[in-house]
Amino acid sequence: MPIYEEGYHTWHGQLESKPRTWWVITKTGIKLLWKKGMIILLLLASIPFFVRAVQIYLVTRFGEGGEIARALRDFRINPEFFNSFLQGQTFFLVLVLILSGASLIANDRKYKALPIYFSKPVSFWDYVGGKFLIIGFYGCLVTLVPSLLLFLVRVALARDATFLKEYFWIPFSLMGYVVIVLIVLGGLILCLSSAARGTRSAAILFFALLTFPELFRQILSRIPEIGLVSMSADLRQVGSLFFGLDRPYHFSVWLAWIALVGVV
């Protein structure tokens, strides 16, 4: 065993010339949140997936026109199915964002950790990008991953390639729509996390910004354009475009786009 003299020792290793600091921030953040019990939320969020997977199994096993399918109220596996699944998962996404995203920058501010990051070779975009990817990772785990798995389940259980030929574009729509939702909601929670006084304030503000405009829209439903103030309605409207569905609201989908870009 070597005997070291006391005192400072030089390190003889080699530093990476261009360290991927955003990745270091992301992986550490993912691990930290995992240790904080994110698994419980992920398990809860997986329940709808299993329910839908069983539905797919029943429908493909017994046929879409069969008795069981009729019992499931003419249950069909089509773009509407994936869209409605994603809309349902948005609830879990909001929970993920509140439980994970709200603290990401707020805690660094609370514990004055920013000088530690920015005295290292970390740029503003490395930091924000790294933090965003943490919520992107968990966000995808509750939205994109189960949606794609459901698609795969449907394809795997299909007797022929008709479904795949007809709806091959659905995975791309799923990815595109989830990216839009994550950019809008993830960007918003990070912004609030950096601006609010603490984690709790950021979470409350985020919840309020999602809930109150939606309530406002429902109260004033006679005026369709009011729906634009609700981020949830804007996202649903844009979602219908991705899945080629009828618009759920009577305002322009392009105005919804503009509203979302405005939020970003």
Next chain:
Amino acid sequence: MSVTLQDFTIKYGHLIAVDHLTAKFTPGSTGLLGANGAGKSSLIKGLLGLVSISSGSASILNRDISLERKAIRQIIGYMPEDDCLIPGLTGIGMIQYAGELCGMSREDAMQRGHEVLFLVGLEEARYRKVETYSSGMKQRIKLAQALVHDPQLLFLDEPTSGMDPRGRQEMLDLIENISHSGKMSIVLASHILVDVERTCDRVVIIHRGKVLEQGSVEELRGSYSGVFTVRIEGDREKFIKALEKKGCKVAPDGHHLMDVTLPKGKETDLILKVADETGVQLRKLVTSVQTLEDVFVKLIGEDHHADL
């Protein structure tokens, strides 16, 4: 040069924190000495890009701070003044994280993390969450995260703040050890004169964002060494006026003693001559021992020293 500053200015709105500062910090250990609010921390933050520079330029280890910020941050270490922690991580986790952010591999960062935690005396607490650390331990972990990647230049901002006497001694021993190892240059910002005097070879005295004096500790002491403590019997007022007429600075203590600062190039003969001319009896004439504190007080005045 480890740091070169040219007309370096930092403003917070109308407040000028660093005022057209020009200085050069040579390799080795340099103390940034100044009262609270003198601009020491702002200067360091400006150099690291943590606050915006209003005008001027600077280079660290011969790299321009505005052009090579990332490269500079990779070869320097910074121990901030405030309690800075990465919440949720253990001591070793935080140091490993800091190392990886600097570009170390995961394994290297882990191994080196253990080494520096031993060095700063946190080996027993390395698996504890950093939020549970005491003030002294937080100071130590801040030093460890600054050292993990073996920087060429280390910025220490008030490293002993909030530490108990024993912890403070250990921290100073550690800084002295690093400084005297000759492997890395140190810039230590502090308002505690003893800390700077003990750990630094050179001192830059800052007041209201400007450099008042810079040089080695010995030089600074030397430049103010022509100070003598004098006691006389006789007409005190006449003696003081005569000394001042000859260019001396006299600081009477209100009793019998006075500190007489001779003009440059003059010897004690001048005091003897003035005593003879004014007819006073010289009862005591001894060299006043100069410490950095004396130099500092002389430069910024007693009123500001009260802040320290």
